[in-house]
Amino acid sequence: MKIKILASATQDLIDGYWxxxxxxxxxxxxxxxxxxxxxxxxxxxxxIHPKYYDKYxxxxxxxxxxxxxxxxxxxxxxxxxxxxCRRNPAxxxxxxxxx
Numbered sequence: 001m002k003i004k005i006l007a008s009a010t011q012d013l014i015d016g017y018w019x020x021x022x023x024x025x026x027x028x029x030x031x032x033x034x035x036x037x038x039x040x041x042x043x044x045x046x047x048i049h050p051k052y053y054d055k056y057x058x059x060x061x062x063x064x065x066x067x068x069x070x071x072x073x074x075x076x077x078x079x080x081x082x083x084x085c086r087r088n089p090a091x092x093x094x095x096x097x098x099x
Contacts, residue, residue: 001046001072003039005079009068012082016066034063039079042070046077053096056080069096 005013013035021028038061049057056069069081083092 001043001075001077003042003046003077003079005039009079009082016064016082016084020064031064035061035066035068035082038062038068042068042077042079046070047072053093056096060085 013032016035017028017032019028020031038059042059045059047057049059052058052069056071059068059070060066061068065085067083067085068079069083070077070079072078081096083095
């Protein structure tokens with residue numbers, strides 16, 4: 001399965017990078033490495049994760065409190081959002097509905 005990271009998810013990664021980089025130098029890079037590793041796993045496991053908000057599969061990151069929301073279309077995992085699980089669920093729902 002191929003993986004495509006949409007612009008909205010790319011911005012989520014950038015925001016997460018800067019959040020963690022402000023916490024400790026180098027932590028932002030570790031965040032990106034970890035999340036890209038999680039995203040790469042979709043090539044094998046795409047589509048097996050539970051669905052949330054009626055249409056998005058949700059993959060939880062192994063090291064950070066982030067969730068990767070994606071859809072599978074024509075054997076392509078489309079990553080729509082990468083969101084902090086500590087956020088208000090109403091905010092997450094709204095963010096996914098605007099996508």
